Amino acid sequence: MPSTMKAAPLIAALLLASNAYAADEQVVKIGVTGPLSGPNAFAGKDDENGVRLAVEELNAQKIKVGGKQLRFELVSEDDQGNPTAGTNVAQKLVDAGVKFVLGPYNSGVAIPASRVFNSAGVLMSTVGTNPKITQSGYGTVFRMVASDTQVGGTMADYAAKELKIRKVGVIDDRTAFGQGVADEFARRAKAAGITVAGREFTRDTASDFASILTALKAKGVDAIFYGGYAPQGAPMARQMKQFGMTAKLLGGDTLCSPEMAKLGGDAVGDNVRCAQAGAILEKQAAGPAFIARYKARFKRDPDVYAPTFYDQTMFIAQAMKETSSVDPAKVNAALHSMSYQGVVGNYGYDAAGNLKKTAVTVYTFKNGALAPLASY
CATH class of the missing domain: 3.40.50.2300 (Response regulator)
Structure with missing residues (x-):
C-alpha cells in the first residue's frame, strides 16, 4: 500500500x-x-x-x-x-x-x-x-x-493643606487631558485660597519652556502645576532647576511615571509632586x-x-x-x-461608566523612583 x-x-x-x-x-x-x-x-x-x-x-x-x-x-x-x-x-x-x-x-x-x-x-x-x-x-x-475632577482637585487640596502653597502658576499643553486637569486644579486651588498668578499654555511636543518659566518666576510663584505629559514635564523640571527656581512642580497622573525621573535626572526629586488615580500598588x-x-x-x-x-x-x-x-x-x-x-483597587461602575469608589494617591520622587506620600 x-x-x-x-x-x-x-x-x-x-x-x-x-x-x-x-x-x-x-x-x-x-x-x-x-x-x-x-x-x-x-x-x-x-x-x-x-x-x-x-x-x-x-x-x-x-x-x-x-x-x-x-x-x-x-x-x-x-x-x-x-x-x-x-x-x-x-x-x-x-x-x-x-x-x-x-x-x-x-x-x-x-x-x-x-x-x-x-x-x-x-x-x-x-x-x-x-x-x-x-x-x-x-x-x-x-x-x-479617577477623573480630572478628582485628580486635579486632590492635588489642589494637597498643595493648600500640606505644601502651604499661596501662589501658583498653571500651565497646560492644550490637549484634552492637560487642559481638563489644569482647569480643575485652578478651580479648586482658588477655592482653597491659593492665588493663581498666571495661566500659561504650551504644546505637547514642546521642549523649551524658558519664556513661560521666566514669566512665572517673575511673579514669585510657590509652585507650578503642569497639565501635560512626562516627556514635557521632565525638561520643564530641568529648566526650572537651571533658572534657580525653588517652586514645586505639581502635576497629575501622567507625571507619576518612572519616565519623569529617567528624562529629568537629578532635576526630578522632592521638588515634584503628582497625583495618580488608584491606591498604592505595593501596599x-x-x-x-x-x-x-x-x-x-x-x-x-x-x-x-x-x-x-x-x-x-x-x-x-x-x-x-x-x-x-x-x-x-x-x-x-x-x-x-x-x-x-x-x-x-476595587472596581464597580455607575450608570455613566465612572468608578463608584476610587482612591487618589500623591507621590514624589526619591532616588529616581516614585515614592508615595498619601492616599485620599
Missing part, C-alpha cells in the same frame, strides 16, 4: 480532532489602543503589557463559558496619541470584530474614539481622565480611574505578587497603568463567567452591577 494511502486515515483523524476542538473553543478578541510610538510610547507599551499578562493568565486558566473554552486573543493597535489616528484605529478594531477594548490612554483620543466604539456596541475601558468622556451618555464607556494585598509576575514576564517594573489595564481585563473575564456569555451587552450589564477586587 502506498505511503500516501496509509497517511490518509491519520490526516483525516487529525483534521476531525482539530475541527472538534475548534467547535469547543470560543475566541474572544481583546483590543488595546494606545500610543505605541512617539514620546508616550512608554505608557502605551506598559498598558499593553498589563493586558497581555492578563490574557496569558486567563488562557492558562482554561475558562469555559456556555460549554466552550475561551481563548483570549490580544489585538493591539498604535493610535499614536493622536485623535485622527485614534479614530481610524477604533474603526479598524471594530472591523476586526473586537468587542472589548482597553484604551485609549489619551483623553483627546478617547473622546472621538468612544463614538466609534459605542456605535458598534464595543465596550471601551479607558484611563482618559477628561470628564467629557463619560458625559456623552454612551452606555458602553468605562473610565477605569495592596495582591500588589507585590503582581509586580513580581510583571517583572518576570517583561523584565521591567510596571509603570503607571499596567495594573489597571490588567485588572479591567480580568474584570471583563469575570463578567463573562458570571453571565455565562461573551455577548458584550450582557457583559456590559454585569460590569455595571458587579464589583471586582483587582490588584490595585
Whole structure:
C-alpha cells in the first residue's frame, strides 16, 4: 500500500480532532489602543503589557463559558496619541470584530474614539481622565480611574493643606487631558485660597519652556502645576532647576511615571509632586505578587497603568463567567452591577461608566523612583 494511502486515515483523524476542538473553543478578541510610538510610547507599551499578562493568565486558566473554552486573543493597535489616528484605529478594531477594548490612554483620543466604539456596541475601558468622556451618555464607556475632577482637585487640596502653597502658576499643553486637569486644579486651588498668578499654555511636543518659566518666576510663584505629559514635564523640571527656581512642580497622573525621573535626572526629586488615580500598588494585598509576575514576564517594573489595564481585563473575564456569555451587552450589564477586587483597587461602575469608589494617591520622587506620600 502506498505511503500516501496509509497517511490518509491519520490526516483525516487529525483534521476531525482539530475541527472538534475548534467547535469547543470560543475566541474572544481583546483590543488595546494606545500610543505605541512617539514620546508616550512608554505608557502605551506598559498598558499593553498589563493586558497581555492578563490574557496569558486567563488562557492558562482554561475558562469555559456556555460549554466552550475561551481563548483570549490580544489585538493591539498604535493610535499614536493622536485623535485622527485614534479614530481610524477604533474603526479598524471594530472591523476586526473586537468587542472589548482597553484604551485609549489619551483623553483627546478617547473622546472621538468612544463614538466609534459605542456605535458598534464595543465596550471601551479607558484611563482618559477628561470628564467629557463619560458625559456623552454612551452606555458602553468605562473610565477605569479617577477623573480630572478628582485628580486635579486632590492635588489642589494637597498643595493648600500640606505644601502651604499661596501662589501658583498653571500651565497646560492644550490637549484634552492637560487642559481638563489644569482647569480643575485652578478651580479648586482658588477655592482653597491659593492665588493663581498666571495661566500659561504650551504644546505637547514642546521642549523649551524658558519664556513661560521666566514669566512665572517673575511673579514669585510657590509652585507650578503642569497639565501635560512626562516627556514635557521632565525638561520643564530641568529648566526650572537651571533658572534657580525653588517652586514645586505639581502635576497629575501622567507625571507619576518612572519616565519623569529617567528624562529629568537629578532635576526630578522632592521638588515634584503628582497625583495618580488608584491606591498604592505595593501596599495592596495582591500588589507585590503582581509586580513580581510583571517583572518576570517583561523584565521591567510596571509603570503607571499596567495594573489597571490588567485588572479591567480580568474584570471583563469575570463578567463573562458570571453571565455565562461573551455577548458584550450582557457583559456590559454585569460590569455595571458587579464589583471586582483587582490588584490595585476595587472596581464597580455607575450608570455613566465612572468608578463608584476610587482612591487618589500623591507621590514624589526619591532616588529616581516614585515614592508615595498619601492616599485620599
